[in-house]
Amino acid sequence: MAEFSAWDRDEARRIVGGLVHLEGATLPILHALQEEFGYIDAEAIPLISEALNLSRAEVHGTISFYHDFRAEPPPRRVVKLCRAEACQALGCEDLVAHLAQAGGIAVDHASPDSPVAVETVYCLGNCALGPSALVDGELIGRVDAARLLTLCETQPGSRGQR
Amino acid sequence: MSQVVPSIRVFVPIDAAALSVGAEAVAQAILREAAERGIEIELVRNGSRGLLWLEPMVEVETSEGRVAYGPVTAAAVAGLFDAGFTSGDAHALRLGPVAELDWMKRQQRLTFERVGVTDPLSLADYRAHGGLAGLQAALALQPAEIVETVRASGLRGRGGAGFPTGIKWKTVQDARAEQKYIVCNADEGDSGTFADRMLIEGDPFLLIEGMAIAAVAVGATRGYIYLRSEYPHAYRALCRAILKAEHAGLLGDSVLGSGHAFHLEARLGAGAYICGEETSLLESLEGKRAIVRAKPPLPALQGLFGKPTIVNNVLSFAAVPWILAHGAQAYADFGMGRSRGTLPVQLGGNIRRGGLIELAFGISLREIIEGFGGGTLSGRPIRAVQVGGPLGAYLTEQQLDTPMDYEALAAMRAMLGHGGIVVFDDTVDMAKQARFAFAFCAKESCGKCTPCRIGATRGVEVMDRIIAGQERPKNIAVLRDLSRLMTDASLCAMGGLTPMPVLSALNHFSEDFDRPPLPMAAE
Numbered sequence: 001m002a003e004f005s006a007w008d009r010d011e012a013r014r015i016v017g018g019l020v021h022l023e024g025a026t027l028p029i030l031h032a033l034q035e036e037f038g039y040i041d042a043e044a045i046p047l048i049s050e051a052l053n054l055s056r057a058e059v060h061g062t063i064s065f066y067h068d069f070r071a072e073p074p075p076r077r078v079v080k081l082c083r084a085e086a087c088q089a090l091g092c093e094d095l096v097a098h099l100a101q102a103g104g105i106a107v108d109h110a111s112p113d114s115p116v117a118v119e120t121v122y123c124l125g126n127c128a129l130g131p132s133a134l135v136d137g138e139l140i141g142r143v144d145a146a147r148l149l150t151l152c153e154t155q156p157g158s159r160g161q162r
Numbered sequence: 163m164s165q166v167v168p169s170i171r172v173f174v175p176i177d178a179a180a181l182s183v184g185a186e187a188v189a190q191a192i193l194r195e196a197a198e199r200g201i202e203i204e205l206v207r208n209g210s211r212g213l214l215w216l217e218p219m220v221e222v223e224t225s226e227g228r229v230a231y232g233p234v235t236a237a238a239v240a241g242l243f244d245a246g247f248t249s250g251d252a253h254a255l256r257l258g259p260v261a262e263l264d265w266m267k268r269q270q271r272l273t274f275e276r277v278g279v280t281d282p283l284s285l286a287d288y289r290a291h292g293g294l295a296g297l298q299a300a301l302a303l304q305p306a307e308i309v310e311t312v313r314a315s316g317l318r319g320r321g322g323a324g325f326p327t328g329i330k331w332k333t334v335q336d337a338r339a340e341q342k343y344i345v346c347n348a349d350e351g352d353s354g355t356f357a358d359r360m361l362i363e364g365d366p367f368l369l370i371e372g373m374a375i376a377a378v379a380v381g382a383t384r385g386y387i388y389l390r391s392e393y394p395h396a397y398r399a400l401c402r403a404i405l406k407a408e409h410a411g412l413l414g415d416s417v418l419g420s421g422h423a424f425h426l427e428a429r430l431g432a433g434a435y436i437c438g439e440e441t442s443l444l445e446s447l448e449g450k451r452a453i454v455r456a457k458p459p460l461p462a463l464q465g466l467f468g469k470p471t472i473v474n475n476v477l478s479f480a481a482v483p484w485i486l487a488h489g490a491q492a493y494a495d496f497g498m499g500r501s502r503g504t505l506p507v508q509l510g511g512n513i514r515r516g517g518l519i520e521l522a523f524g525i526s527l528r529e530i531i532e533g534f535g536g537g538t539l540s541g542r543p544i545r546a547v548q549v550g551g552p553l554g555a556y557l558t559e560q561q562l563d564t565p566m567d568y569e570a571l572a573a574m575r576a577m578l579g580h581g582g583i584v585v586f587d588d589t590v591d592m593a594k595q596a597r598f599a600f601a602f603c604a605k606e607s608c609g610k611c612t613p614c615r616i617g618a619t620r621g622v623e624v625m626d627r628i629i630a631g632q633e634r635p636k637n638i639a640v641l642r643d644l645s646r647l648m649t650d651a652s653l654c655a656m657g658g659l660t661p662m663p664v665l666s667a668l669n670h671f672s673e674d675f676d677r678p679p680l681p682m683a684a685e
């Protein structure tokens with residue numbers, strides 16, 4: 001399970017400083033910050049805008065344009081479930097319905113205090129072995145309802161630890 | 163048959179698809195079992211051969227060539243050792259020599275010739291299997307001769323639009339500028355496609371070599387590979403391959419000692435489908451919101467940071483080393499009509515035997531889906547096949563005799579795109595698929611132009627009314643008008659082609675637009 005550091009302004013400044021020399025440094029910086037902290041804290045925006053000589057609005061606009069970047073710390077576990085056509089052909093929408101009924105999990109609508117979020121992605125490049133999911137950087141093929149529920153278990157006591 | 167050899171070479175793929183069905187556990191079990199039994203093995207982590215339904219597919223080097231077993235589970239490993247699989251002996255999972263497998267024998271592998279064969283991160287292995295021959299041949303030519311060779315091969319961009327690669331390269335070559343760029347489009351956003359991923363994970367040096375040839379040809383000194391963030395395994399493989407290529411002098415201040423500088427970097431996207439569109443991709447590389455640019459100016463003249471830039475798909479670059487090594491004519495000898503060479507086809511969705519198949523253009527969809535694929539995974543009848551990604555048309559079972567060829571598909575208002583084929587059985591609801599096409603466009607539109615931004619949202623609403631059974635004839639007329647507007651007035655193919663899946667669904671599967679409405683539309 002991914003572990004992230006708590007937001008730390010000085011550490012963020014170091015990360016930004018280490019990457020400013022790149023051409024088109026914005027995305028590499030945003031990825032590096034999210035890799036470290038799990039999200040892009042609002043305090044990072046002035047850091048980036050100063051370092052790259054961009055307006056805060058530009059930096060904010062870039063962050064919000066891309067689906068990947070989070071403005072809030074992520075839940076303990078994020079399951080990215082593919083809902084594109086090849087996985088649709090193998091019933092990924094049934095999995096979404098099953099998650100709601102059997103697990104009480106609404107895809108793309110996790111409650112803020114939930115330890116797990118299931119999020120929609122469109123294609124993981126595993127279209128011959130779908131339905132597919134990506135969990136903590138691990139690709140999983142031929143996902144079925146039981147496997148998906150197991151992947152969503154994070155807390156001892158809720159559904160038992162993995 | 164077992165002879166005394168210092169160590170037996172066993173291959174377990176490190177391809178993400180193989181890992182997704184347990185290849186890592188199999189590799190660990192093989193190492194453990196070999197150690198316990200005191201058997202010397204050398205475990206090689208290769209790319210995937212593309213028989214994805216047989217993954218994890220394990221291979222062993224024997225006197226009769228490489229013998230395959232699959233699909234192997236970690237639990238089956240002890241039994242494989244008991245049966246003597248390290249000498250290629252019989253077992254229920256034994257598939258036979260890889261070279262004899264029907265799936266392999268029927269292909270023409272040029273771009274994918276080394277994928278699954280070699281250790282993807284071994285430059286020595288790469289060279290031993292013909293790697294770098296194309297770059298070496300290129301370095302012996304004048305830049306204009308390199309570009310002419312690419313042009314004469316008939317290679318067309320594999321990213322979807324099918325634009326002649328040699329002509330694009332010529333434009334960049336002729337441009338005068340102190341800085342030019344080579345950019346690889348590895349955004350591979352189309353559902354049903356995974357050839358770029360498999361190539362990057364299975365033979366990354368080939369992409370690097372192809373980009374280096376482009377750099378030498380047009381005088382570019384910097385390059386970027388824009389890779390989607392959904393591919394963490396490919397990103398790791400690519401970063402490691404670039405480092406190794408730098409250490410070996412394939413990249414850097416003097417490519418293979420030629421005096422040409424070429425510096426290459428991999429960059430991650432951030433989960434936006436539109437970044438596959440080349441100008442949006444360039445905006446993203448520049449660090450901005452990825453809003454599509456109006457063309458002209460062409461990226462070839464004013465591309466990355468306003469400089470002349472080659473933007474090509476992974477498979478376009480990866481085809482080039484073979485062309486330089488074997489000659490333009492050898493490549494052009496494959497294919498049909500104006501589609502020359504080979505196409506790596508990706509077969510997915512509801513299919514019994516899915517995977518990667520590289521073939522000369524011209525084979526029919528039916529031969530691929532039935533001959534290679536063996537029909538649906540569910541065992542139910544095929545009802546619809548989407549070719550060319552989310553912006554591609556849905557075809558009926560009766561249309562499957564169409565050849566895989568840019569013009570043949572265009573003639574039936576479909577497109578080849580990046581070569582992805584997604585199969586659906588008869589449980590598919592085509593009205594829902596049409597709704598999805600609009601919903602996807604609404605979510606992924608860059609927002610620059612109204613027909614796409616607003617049109618896609620309207621499209622979802624109209625489809626909801628049709629599905630709910632409200633004033634169907636009127637709403638179907640609205641649907642057609644809206645589709646015409648989006649086709650004619652969108653700035654790029656995102657909005658411009660979304661009507662293709664929608665109208666193909668409506669025209670070929672109209673019965674699905676006239677079903678008794680459900681009591682309540684489910685989400």
Ligand SMILES: Cc1cc2nc3c(=O)[nH]c(=O)nc-3n(C[C@H](O)[C@H](O)[C@H](O)COP(=O)(O)O)c2cc1C
Nearest residue numbers: 319320321347349350351438439440474475478655
């Ligand atoms: C919405 C949209 C998405 C695209 N996605 C990709 C993609 O993921 N990969 C790709 O190579 N080309 C994609 N393209 C095509 C590129 O714009 C461009 O034509 C291609 O990168 C040129 O390279 P090629 O000539 O080698 O095909 C897309 C185009 C559009 C309109």
Ligand code: SF4
Nearest residue numbers: 608610611614654657
């Ligand atoms: S068609 Fe859509 S994606 Fe393309 S430029 Fe217009 S709004 Fe952007």
Ligand code: FES
Nearest residue numbers: 082087124126127
């Ligand atoms: S469509 Fe789900 S992995 Fe490609």
